[in-house]
Amino acid sequence: MTAHKASASHEETTRGSALLTNAVGLHARPSVKLTQLAKTYQAIVSVATEPTGPWIDAKSPVKIMRVKAPKGTTLYFEASGEDAVSAVAALVDLVERRFDEAEEEGHG
Amino acid sequence: MANVGIVIVSHSAKVAEGAADMVRQMVGDEVPLAWAGGNSDGGLGTDVGHILAAIDAAWSAAGVAILVDLGGAETNSEMAIEMLDEARQKRIAICNAPIVEGAVIAATEASGGSPLDIVKQTAEELYPQ
Numbered sequence: 001m002t003a004h005k006a007s008a009s010h011e012e013t014t015r016g017s018a019l020l021t022n023a024v025g026l027h028a029r030p031s032v033k034l035t036q037l038a039k040t041y042q043a044i045v046s047v048a049t050e051p052t053g054p055w056i057d058a059k060s061p062v063k064i065m066r067v068k069a070p071k072g073t074t075l076y077f078e079a080s081g082e083d084a085v086s087a088v089a090a091l092v093d094l095v096e097r098r099f100d101e102a103e104e105e106g107h108g
Numbered sequence: 109m110a111n112v113g114i115v116i117v118s119h120s121a122k123v124a125e126g127a128a129d130m131v132r133q134m135v136g137d138e139v140p141l142a143w144a145g146g147n148s149d150g151g152l153g154t155d156v157g158h159i160l161a162a163i164d165a166a167w168s169a170a171g172v173a174i175l176v177d178l179g180g181a182e183t184n185s186e187m188a189i190e191m192l193d194e195a196r197q198k199r200i201a202i203c204n205a206p207i208v209e210g211a212v213i214a215a216t217e218a219s220g221g222s223p224l225d226i227v228k229q230t231a232e233e234l235y236p237q
Contacts (some may be wrong), residue, residue, distance in 0.1 A: 028212070029134050035220070039221070039222075040220070060233075061217060061230060062233040
């Protein structure tokens with residue numbers, strides 16, 4: 001899945017998206033990994049399942065776990081702040097790597 | 109900066125150990141983690157001494173968040189906390205959250221370096237106020 005990143009300056013929002021291709025989608029373990037990764041950046045990072053939102057705080061494990069996006073959902077990322085570009089790139093990469101648990105099905 | 113530690117206190121050793129396994133597998137090794145479950149005879153119940161040992165094992169300069177299941181797990185955890193010196197008492201919080209989900213969520217929050225009050229608050233988001 002391709003990701004689209006566009007950023008003009010630190011003041012602007014960086015955006016990206018990636019298709020959930022792992023079997024369980026954004027369930028418990030992937031949610032934990034996503035929030036853990038988001039927390040390593042200073043940027044404000046949000047996730048949505050539609051390009052127009054609603055936007056959810058990517059650093060909140062409770063809110064991310066409630067998204068329960070199934071396989072086949074496109075996750076949209078938005079970030080603002082100094083390391084926003086890296087944050088979006090890393091999160092897109094995590095989704096595209098299937099959260100590093102590609103063949104581990106049934107472990108939600 | 110050290111991450112907040114997580115202590116799981118259940119009436120059942122199996123529940124406590126199982127919840128701890130879930131934290132380790134889902135969140136990883138970045139957070140100090142310990143559990144106490146069962147009474148001193150190995151039956152269902154909680155034991156202040158076991159809880160104190162778990163607090164010691166998961167101790168962190170950033171503090172410890174405790175997840176409990178039913179009544180006695182909470183009151184015995186409170187007793188254990190009262191037996192510690194004041195400086196440590198201030199760095200321990202019992203979370204009002206479901207034990208398994210709360211442990212995973214608290215550990216996830218703690219693994220990002222969040223302070224104790226934020227770890228507790230995040231776990232407690234599981235029960236919408």
